[in-house]
Structures are given as C-alpha cells and as structure tokens.
Amino acid sequence: MTSPVDPRSDSAPESSARRHKLILAALVACTLVMVTLALLPLGTGLKVGLVLTVATLEACLVAGVLMHLVEERKLIVSILVLTGIFFVSLLLLPILSEMDHARHFFK
Amino acid sequence: MSAHAHAMTIPHTVEPRPDTGLYNARLGLWLFLASEVMLFGALFSSYILLRVGADTWPQRQLSIPLGTLNTFVLILSSISVVMAWLSLKRKDFGRFKLWQGATVLLALLFITVKSFEYHDKFTHYYVQTRDGREMTGHLEGKPFNLSLARLRALPNPPAEIVFHPDAPAHGPAAGQAAHSEPLRLKLADLVKLEAFGPWRGTFYAIYFVLTGLHALHVLGGILVLGYFWGPGSRMWFTEPERFTNRIEVAGLYWHFVELVWIFLFPTLYLL
Amino acid sequence: MAGTIGSASEHHAPQSFWRRYIFSTDHKVVGIQYGLTALVFLFIGYGLMALMRWQLAYPGQPIPIFGKLLLAVLGPDMADKGIMSPDLYNSFGAMHGTIMVFLAIVPLAAGAFGNYVVPLQIGAPDMAFPRLNMMSYWVYFCGGVIMLVSFFIPGGAAKSGWTSYSPLATVTDAGYLINGQTLWLIGMVFLITSSLLGAVNIITTIIQLRARGLGWMRLPFFVWAQLVTAFILLLAFPPLEAAGVLQLCDNLFDSSFFLPTGLVVGGKPMEVSGGGSPLLWQHLFWFLAHPEVYVLILPAMGIVAEVLANNTRKPLFGYKSLVYSAIAIGFISFLVWAHHMYLTGMGTKISTFFQTTTMLISIPSVIILTTLMLTLWGGSIRFNTPMLFALAFLPMFGIGGLTGLPLGFSATDIHLHDTYYVIGHFHYVVAPGTIFALFAGIYYWYPKVTGRLMNESWGKVHFALSLVFMNLVFMPMFIQGLEGMHRRMYNGGATYAAGPDVAYGLSLALKLNVSISHAAWLLGLAQVPFIINFFWSLFRGKRVESDNPWQATTLEWATPTPPPHGNFLEEPVVCRGPYEYVPDATGRDFLPQNEPGTPPTRQPAPALTPQTQPA
Numbered sequence: 001m002t003s004p005v006d007p008r009s010d011s012a013p014e015s016s017a018r019r020h021k022l023i024l025a026a027l028v029a030c031t032l033v034m035v036t037l038a039l040l041p042l043g044t045g046l047k048v049g050l051v052l053t054v055a056t057l058e059a060c061l062v063a064g065v066l067m068h069l070v071e072e073r074k075l076i077v078s079i080l081v082l083t084g085i086f087f088v089s090l091l092l093l094p095i096l097s098e099m100d101h102a103r104h105f106f107k
Numbered sequence: 108m109s110a111h112a113h114a115m116t117i118p119h120t121v122e123p124r125p126d127t128g129l130y131n132a133r134l135g136l137w138l139f140l141a142s143e144v145m146l147f148g149a150l151f152s153s154y155i156l157l158r159v160g161a162d163t164w165p166q167r168q169l170s171i172p173l174g175t176l177n178t179f180v181l182i183l184s185s186i187s188v189v190m191a192w193l194s195l196k197r198k199d200f201g202r203f204k205l206w207q208g209a210t211v212l213l214a215l216l217f218i219t220v221k222s223f224e225y226h227d228k229f230t231h232y233y234v235q236t237r238d239g240r241e242m243t244g245h246l247e248g249k250p251f252n253l254s255l256a257r258l259r260a261l262p263n264p265p266a267e268i269v270f271h272p273d274a275p276a277h278g279p280a281a282g283q284a285a286h287s288e289p290l291r292l293k294l295a296d297l298v299k300l301e302a303f304g305p306w307r308g309t310f311y312a313i314y315f316v317l318t319g320l321h322a323l324h325v326l327g328g329i330l331v332l333g334y335f336w337g338p339g340s341r342m343w344f345t346e347p348e349r350f351t352n353r354i355e356v357a358g359l360y361w362h363f364v365e366l367v368w369i370f371l372f373p374t375l376y377l378l
Numbered sequence: 379m380a381g382t383i384g385s386a387s388e389h390h391a392p393q394s395f396w397r398r399y400i401f402s403t404d405h406k407v408v409g410i411q412y413g414l415t416a417l418v419f420l421f422i423g424y425g426l427m428a429l430m431r432w433q434l435a436y437p438g439q440p441i442p443i444f445g446k447l448l449l450a451v452l453g454p455d456m457a458d459k460g461i462m463s464p465d466l467y468n469s470f471g472a473m474h475g476t477i478m479v480f481l482a483i484v485p486l487a488a489g490a491f492g493n494y495v496v497p498l499q500i501g502a503p504d505m506a507f508p509r510l511n512m513m514s515y516w517v518y519f520c521g522g523v524i525m526l527v528s529f530f531i532p533g534g535a536a537k538s539g540w541t542s543y544s545p546l547a548t549v550t551d552a553g554y555l556i557n558g559q560t561l562w563l564i565g566m567v568f569l570i571t572s573s574l575l576g577a578v579n580i581i582t583t584i585i586q587l588r589a590r591g592l593g594w595m596r597l598p599f600f601v602w603a604q605l606v607t608a609f610i611l612l613l614a615f616p617p618l619e620a621a622g623v624l625q626l627c628d629n630l631f632d633s634s635f636f637l638p639t640g641l642v643v644g645g646k647p648m649e650v651s652g653g654g655s656p657l658l659w660q661h662l663f664w665f666l667a668h669p670e671v672y673v674l675i676l677p678a679m680g681i682v683a684e685v686l687a688n689n690t691r692k693p694l695f696g697y698k699s700l701v702y703s704a705i706a707i708g709f710i711s712f713l714v715w716a717h718h719m720y721l722t723g724m725g726t727k728i729s730t731f732f733q734t735t736t737m738l739i740s741i742p743s744v745i746i747l748t749t750l751m752l753t754l755w756g757g758s759i760r761f762n763t764p765m766l767f768a769l770a771f772l773p774m775f776g777i778g779g780l781t782g783l784p785l786g787f788s789a790t791d792i793h794l795h796d797t798y799y800v801i802g803h804f805h806y807v808v809a810p811g812t813i814f815a816l817f818a819g820i821y822y823w824y825p826k827v828t829g830r831l832m833n834e835s836w837g838k839v840h841f842a843l844s845l846v847f848m849n850l851v852f853m854p855m856f857i858q859g860l861e862g863m864h865r866r867m868y869n870g871g872a873t874y875a876a877g878p879d880v881a882y883g884l885s886l887a888l889k890l891n892v893s894i895s896h897a898a899w900l901l902g903l904a905q906v907p908f909i910i911n912f913f914w915s916l917f918r919g920k921r922v923e924s925d926n927p928w929q930a931t932t933l934e935w936a937t938p939t940p941p942p943h944g945n946f947l948e949e950p951v952v953c954r955g956p957y958e959y960v961p962d963a964t965g966r967d968f969l970p971q972n973e974p975g976t977p978p979t980r981q982p983a984p985a986l987t988p989q990t991q992p993a
Contacts, residue, residue, distance in 0.1 A: 016193060020186055027182045031372075035175055038377035051373045059369050066189055067362045073128045075585070076137045083141040086613050086712050087148040093728075094661040095155055097716060100725030115503045115944035119586050127585060131506045135582045142574050142612050149617035149662055153624065153635065156658050305633035309653040312633035316623060 023065055030058040121349045136356045140363050143324075147367050150317050154374065157309045165310045166378075168303075170224065174376040177220050181365045184213035188332070188358040195351045200343055203354070207336040210361070214329045221322055226251070228303040228311070234270060235299035236292065243303075244272035247289070255300040267293045268300075314375050321371060324364050331357050401516075403508035404943055408515050409494030410827070415519060416486035420813075422526075423477040426470040428902055433462040434870035435895035456534055467868035468537035469558060473525070475540030476562065479670065480569050481522050483812060487677035488573075488611070489518065491819055492580055492604045494827070498934035498941060499598050501589025501950040501972070506582040514576040521568030528561035536562035539866065541667070544636030544659045548628045549643050560629055563622045570619045577608040577615075584608075589933065589972070591952035595701070596971070598932045598956040599694060602701050603680030606708035607673050614669035614712065621662035628654075635659075657722055664715040672711045674808055675775070676704060678815030679746055682768045685818050686750060688930045689765035690757025691967050693957035696749035703742035703749075710739040720788040721795050729788045736786040743779055747772065758967075763837030767818035770845050771811060778807030781856060796866075798887075799859025802852050810848040817844075817908070824912075825927050829939045830919030836907045843904035850897035854890040861887035931968050932956050 034054045037047065064070045069077065123130045158164050187209040194202035229252040235241050246253065247269035258264055270290045305312040335350075335357055342350040399407060429448075432441045438461060441448065445460020456466040497505055505511045528535040533551040535558040536542065542562065551557035584605050588597070624635040632650055636659040639652030687694045694700065716724065716732040724732075751772055759765070781803040784790040794800060817840075825831050861883040863871045870891045871884075926935040933952070937945050950972040958969040969975070 024186050031178050034373055048378055051377055055369055055373050059366050062362055062366050066185055067359055075127055079141055083144050083613060087144055089713060090148050091152045094152055097724050097728045100728040101723055117504060124586050131582055131586050135578050138578045138581055138612060142616050145613050146616035146620050149620035153658055156655060160655060161653055305627055305631045308651045309634055312635055316627060
C-alpha cells in the first residue's frame, strides 16, 4: 500500500498502460531520429550537437518518467543536481586544460 | 559484548520516514546511482579527451543495425521492469512474474547481441606485411583473437595464412560490401597480425571498456532481477511491501543501465 | 547467504562466535574491526618509512637487523647485502603512501570512528544497511591483503608512487604480466568499492535514522563532518576506479589510454597503438586524490570539535559557521584538483581558475580552524590526554594549512613542486594533524567502547614525545624543500651533493636527513607506550564509574557501557542542541541532549576589558 506521503499514488490501470505505451513510442522515436540524423550528411559539430540533444531528451524521459524523478523528493533531486555539477566539471575541465596548453596537445 | 538478545528493528526499511518521504533503500540506491554517474562520467571524459586529441578517429566501426536493435531491446526492458513493479502495486503476482521474466529475457538478448558484436571484433584482423602493405579483413576459419606471436609459437606453425581482405570503405551510407579475392600471405612476410581488440587503437580501447563495463552492469542486473523473479520472490508471501520496494529499487538500477546505453549508443556507434 | 523468512528488519543479537565477532553486522563490531585493521596498517606503513629513512640518512649502508630480513624474504634483487636497492626504495615509497592514505587513515577516520560513533550520536540502533556494512569491511580487508601480497611477487610491489603516473606505471616491471602495479590497481578497485558502499551507508543512516527531535542543526559537528566526508567519497572515488580500469587495460591488454604516440622505452619504440594521454591519468587521479585529502582532515576536525567542546565545558563557538564551512569545503574540493598539475604545461587561463578555487577553499578551512580556536576562549579547560591531542591539532594543522599556500599559487609552486617542502606540508596536516585527532578520538571514546579508561600518565607521555618528534621530523623538510631537495630520490639527493658547485644551503639540507631519520625512529618508539596502554587498559584499566565518564552531552554517552546490540535501552528523544554545557544550581555543568527539562540560562561570556562595577 502506498504511504500517505508517497507522491506516486496508484493511477487507474488503463491510463497507466496508455502512459507507458506513449513513453515506449517516444523512446523508440527518439532513437530513430538519432540514427537518421547520424546518417545525414551534416557537418560534424552540428551532427554531434543534434544527436546528443536528442540523446539527452531520451535520457530525460527515462529519468523523469520511468524513474519517477519528476515527482521525486527534493532531497534526491538536489543530490542529483550536485552530482550533475561535478559530472559537468569532470567532462569540461580536463579538455579545457588541454586546450589551454602551451603546445598543441598530445604531440 | 553484552548477551542482550532483544530484537532490534532498523526504522524505515519499509515505511518511509515522514520528513524525507523515503524508505532507506530508495535513498541508498539513488546515492549509489550518483556514484555510477561519476564512474561513467570519467569514462566519457576520457573519451572526449582521447577523441579531440586524436589526429584521426575511426568512425562507423560498429554495426548500426545491431546497436539500434540493442537500444530497442533495452527500451522494451525498461518498460517491462516498470510494469513488473506496477503489477506488484496492484497485487498481481502472476503479472509481475510475467513482466519480470520478460525483462530478464530481454537483458539476456542484449548480452547475446553484444557477444556477437565482440566476437566479430576479435575475428577481424589487421595485417601489415614486410613490403609495407596494410590490410584489414578476416582469416580463413575465423579464428578468435589470433596474434603473430601465438601463430609463431605453435608447434607446427603454418607456412602461410589465407586472408580475406575487406573491400575499401565507400562512405558512411555503404554497408559491408563483398570481400575481394582471398590472399595467401607467407607467415615470414608478416610484420604485424592482430585482432581488433583494445590494443588496436584508443577508439577500440575505449569502446571495449565502456561497453564492457556497461555489460558487466547488465549482467549484475540479470543476476539481481533474476533472483527476485526466482527464489527471492518468496518474500512476496511474507512481506509484500518490502518485496515491492525491492523491485522498485532494482528497477531504478535497471533504468540507470539503460540511461548509460542511451549515451553510449550515439557516442560509439553513430558519431 | 541463507535467506531467512522472518520479519524483515528485525535483528536478533547473533549467538555464534563467527556471527558475533567475525562476520558481524553490528556497526560497533564492524567499527572495531576497521579500527584494529587500520591500526595494523598504520604500523606497517610506518615500518616502511622507517626503513626508507635509513637509506636517506645513510645511503648505501646495510640496514641493521632488518637488512638481513629483507634479503632473506625479498631476495638479492631488492636488498643485496642488506642494502636497500633503488627499486625497493621506490616500492616502499609508493606503498607507504598508499597504505597510509587508503588502508590506515581513511579506514580509521571514516570506517572506524564513522561506523562506531555516528549511529550512537544520532540515536540509531545501527546503520541503515548492516549487512552492507559487514561486506564493506571484508572488501576493504581483501583489498588490503592484495596490497600486502604484492610485496612478495616477482618484481615486488608497485613502485611508481602512490600517484601511479603513466607511462611509468605501465612501463615498470613490464616483463611480468601480473606485477606489483597490477595488484595495486586490483587492490584499489576493492578499496574503492568498500569506500563507496560505506559512504552510501553513512549518508543514508544520517539522513534516515536520526532520533526524534534531532534536527539538522542539533547534530554534533562530528556527524556533519562524517556526512560531508561520505559525500566526497561517494562522488570523487568513481573516477579513480575508472582510471584504474583504464590503466589495467594498458598494463594487461596493451591499450594506450595513457601512452602517447612514439613512446620509446630502453631505446626501443613501444609496440602499442599510442594516441593516449599521460595527462588524462593525472586528471582522473587527482579528481579523486584532491577531495581525498579533505576526507583525511574532516573527520579529524569533527573529533577535535567534540573533544574541545567537552573539555572546555562550553558550547562550540560558531556552530553554524562550522557546518557551512564543512559543506563549502566538501563542494569546492571537487574543483581544485589541477593545482597538483601546475607543472604539466597548463596555460595561464586554466591555471588561474584552479589557483582561484584553491585560494577560495582555504577560507572555510581557516574559518573552521579559527572557530575551534575561539571555542577555547572563556572555557574551563581540562587537560586530559584527548584534550592535549586536540589542542595540539590546532597549531599543527595551522602550520600544515599555511604551508600549503605557496603550493597553491602556481608561481611559487614552480620552485616547490615535487620537493621535500610538499612532503613537509602534507605530513603536517595528516601526521601531527589528523593522526593526533585520531589519537584524541581513541583516548576519548575508549571508555565507551571498553568500559575502562586508558592510563592518563602514559597517555601524556605518548602525547609529549609524539609532539616533539613529529615536529623534529617534518619541520626540517621545509628547509630541505626550499633548498631544492627533490622527493622520491632513493639516496636522499646525495647525487646533488656530489658535484663541486653545490650551494651551501643544499648540502646543509642534505645533512638534515640524518636528524630527521633519528627523530622518525624515536617517533616510532614514542608509540610504544600507546600500544602497551591500549592493550593493557583492556584488562587492567580503571573501570568507568558511569556511562558518561567525560560528562558529555552527546547521545553516544546515553547508552550502557559498552553499548548492547541495538544501542539504546529505550528510543532517545532529543530536546536540545549538542553542546549545552551550562552550569546549573546543583553544580552540574552539562545537560545531555536527550534529557528532558529546560536548561538554565547561560551567563554571558567573560568581558574582554575589566569592568569597573563588579556584576
């Protein structure tokens, strides 16, 4: 039984099934869009940007809806935001260090 | 140590704590997932650094159809794992077994496809001959992960090998064209013979580590989800709420595994 | 593991010897296991250094007694004629660092003190995940065994520093597939896994299992410190685990994650694909290793705060500043790591960024140190052994922290990087810093764990000798570093002193090696009273007369001594903050957190200037 403070109360079975069919369709669609974009003759920078944007959208659907993050407690969301900040700095700072190098890097 | 044998209960294993609204395992698993984000983040950061710093970066080295298939497999399994949990919330144990079983089967399918892809890499070879020719292709009989050192160390090393070179690449839209005529190469003429493993280049190295670590997580998921489908499901009959929580938490883990793949797939297969 | 079908969360006190003392899920047993194992590793780590110090003071001379032992156990490649070879020196150096940081200090500070004290201080019956807790300890134990085993395999232990920089870490001992570095990496995976699981446990416990009435701002500062520490471990360790996997691939599967193109080893080009970056390893390593140093210091600050409040008989000064500073340190610590990489050719823009964050993080550190010092003002100080160690922590950590400033600026770091100045700096923070705080914690909580007090006189001897010798060991290192003496030189930099143009300062600096070594060995002897006291007091120590011998306010003193399975006889309800040291009419000067009743009004602090009218 769901506790009184649990925000995810039971929805009616039919709307839940419909919701999941929608999500399934959305995720499949995102994947197909990604593959199509990748096969089009676009410039590298544009292609990377668009494909990763669609991937991020797909990830938000999984995280937000399937993992219930949109209705999750503030505590969990703030832990994930904190993690996100460190994740972004881990992705960015090494490459920024390399690009600011005295010599062209790796040679 | 006192022999006090009174029963001790850990609060909030099942009922949520009022001010946080969480039961312990859900908080614990989200914390674990945060650490996993940093783990895969480090690998993605490595990928970015290695790719940007490389003169050339191999593209279209992996089968897009197979990768797309695996993406659909994981998407389906994400839906089925949520349906399993919803079935338990509606007290339908039979449906739960169905959906949970489907999830495990889909996960096994993912691993099977991945094994096929890995096998393909380890039976694909790069050769370099003494006269400077460099070719990629397959060997007769499709041996697994052969190397020059291993060939030479055989008790009766063959004098020559039969090599089926790949057709030259045409462009991103072209698939695998038919191989051209097989070549007979003398063992003595070979300078290098290696499969497309992590040693081939940083692309292959990061591909194997990223997908390998992801696959290990899938295997872990199979073990946990399978346990809860099988012997662990007995808990439904004694402590249904606690069991439902376990399924929810396992499902969260499974969704994270899918999340990682959502970024792995375009990064390695498409871009 | 047999699945018992019984009530989920009920834990009955286990009966068999194995379940009670070896594979226990009780956080107190796990905490003691961590503590004893960590102390053994502390001893081993010290031993490695003591042997290295002989080579530094008397390069090329056979080591007395232990030289023969090393020769017998490790063979003539490592210790021919009992003299420490360069390879042996390097492996001892790498393992001294690794063992001290990952096998001794962190397990003691977070594993032992965290596991034992935190559930008690928050009024919980145990940790949130007791079985996970047990597993964390045994995974740590396995990691430690793997690290120790590496000394005895062909080639010996890892010898590329605790920092394991590539390509050295891949190229060294490349003749053996499974070499010391491979075992180091596998051991690290075990240790990191143990820490991650422990961090999940501590954070969940603190958030979910606080007793009724124990709001966030009523938590003892020790608990806050452990919470921030656990978050750092949770989020900073995984990149090192990833890096370890990548380096394992380089070592075992000939990949080139960290091997640049065109690498030539021993005159021959390496047969690898190249294309990798040694700097990638450094980024991933330091992403953990910098926050790791805050993991080393925060629990220590937590312990010092508890001991200071208790032995000044007044509340901590600036509790909120302490809490916010600890949180700020935790956050900023993730953004400073490349100050370890100033000499890698980073450009000025990015160096400026890291310098700025490094300077920023010194602000909350100074706030914490200052508030702890201000806590002493107007206090009624009791000079018992835990208090002596806690008091000494303050100036020692001050020296350590201040000497870090020239290292944080890239301009001055150019001269000081990789010299003995760095060694002096970080040892001041960890050795007379953290270790002193850990000693304070041991003397302070020993009566709760065992029901007996450690001997005070010998405790004071231990303290005085340790303080003197710590300073005699590490203070001269600043001079050596400023004169340019490099670290990790197996003959103590004797090569530098060989030439005719050596500056006087450097030759003097090298002479200091002898006095430093003597002081280091005497420091080891100074621990003997502690070791004897620790074990002797278990059987013959003065028994405590109450459950709260230090007359403290926090919840761990509200349990029976030693606490039983489940800790509290009845669920504690907290009604006030953690440091209500206020004298009342009966002469009692403290009010425990869970004791009902209103506290007496606090008298104002003594005036700074003399009053003309008496109150």
